[in-house]
Amino acid sequence: MRSTGSLPLIKEMNRSLIxxxxxxKSPISRAQIAKHTGLHPSTVTRIVASLLEDGIIEEKGMHDQPKVVGRQPIMLSLVADSMHVVGVAVEITSATGLIVNLHGEVVEREEQIWESTGKDDIVQGIKSIIDRLMEKGRGRGVKILGVGIGMHGMVDHARGVCLYAPxxxxxxxxxxxxxxxxxxxPIRVENNANTMALGEYWFGQSNVASLAAVKVGHAIGSGIILNESLFVGEAFSAGEIGHFTVAFDGPLCNCGNHGCLETVASIDAIVRQGRRMLRDGVTSELLHLTGTNLDALDFSHICQGAALGDQLSLQLFADAGSHIGVAVANLINMLNPxxxxxxGEIFAALDFILPxxxxxxxxxxxxxxRAKVEIEPVGLGRDAVAIGAVTLILRDVFGHPRPGKTME
Ligand SMILES: [Zn+2]
Structure with missing residues (x-):
């Protein structure tokens, strides 16, 4: 725990709490802030004055509520574009970088396809994305508070080290x-499924005390928020739902086990299975979409096929959905979220897979x-990982306790 008793620290904590x-809670009045935080009204007034002066918050006229007798309180809310953070999603085949404001809105975007995935090339690629975004930010007169990175693999977030990128x-x-x-x-790093969960918790209208964000793409993982905190486990591997065994005699996984969820339900596994069935002679619209070149078959073809009502495409998604459903059922039984x-990349096919x-x-x-859980697409869609990554920086600015906040 943080030591207490240092006046600047208490001031800083009160400021971030407010x-x-x-x-x-915005729009919220000064009196409501005092009531909610337990801080003395004079403390609230002083800190609010300083936040107003810094342009981080603004006064919003009169309370938009039914008229009450007497003076209407002045309501306060954040100025969305008073601060900006860069969020980067480092995925297996590409990366997305965003400049995001305090409301989680995307201001600028940069994309990069990985041509090489060596350690130095990935780090260089991330740096290039940050530099390009900073250039765009300068053009807009935007100040960048820091960079949060949602990274493929297991990440020791306290040290910013990617322990393993399979x-x-x-x-x-x-x-x-x-x-x-x-x-x-500052540059902060966290696993990409974990930043997806954090993004949903902060911005995605899923501000519930417990949630699991399941990320299905070339790999499968999940970020878990329990009792309002990100749960990372003892070795930062919590949420590795991709390695749940769902088929005892299934294909060999890159973890060394057989029949992991990832081997039968990742988007690569779906494409592999599609190719296998086409080679076995199943007739399908996919043959036309790929110009009968089965090696060219990719995930977007299967999405197109499903939209056209192609039976094979629909079957591939139903099979993947069954496997993911088993893993999600286990997750629900274990965590009760x-x-x-x-x-994740599966987002494009959720209309077919989610049912x-x-x-x-x-x-x-x-x-x-089951009766207590809602199973839904991520509210932030395709940008969930990168938008979530900005919370790694914002949680230092805003109050606590925060999910996953490290208290020294
Ligand atoms: Zn595995």
């Missing part, structure tokens, strides 16, 4: 230390936790 209250084939990359010397703001949110996931969960999850 900011957090305004962020989550798809890239390397270990122990001190991402934060490699990038920090180039910038005068309020929400399970599905995102199957719900159907399987209805059958396989225990009735009591």
């Amino acid at each position: 900011l957090e209250t305004i962020r989550t 798809a890239f084939g390397w270990k122990d990359a001190p991402i934060s230390d490699l990038l920090s010397p180039h910038y005068d703001f 309020r929400k399970v949110l599905i995102g 199957k996931i719900r159907e399987v969960v209805d059958v396989r999850a225990l009735a009591i936790p």
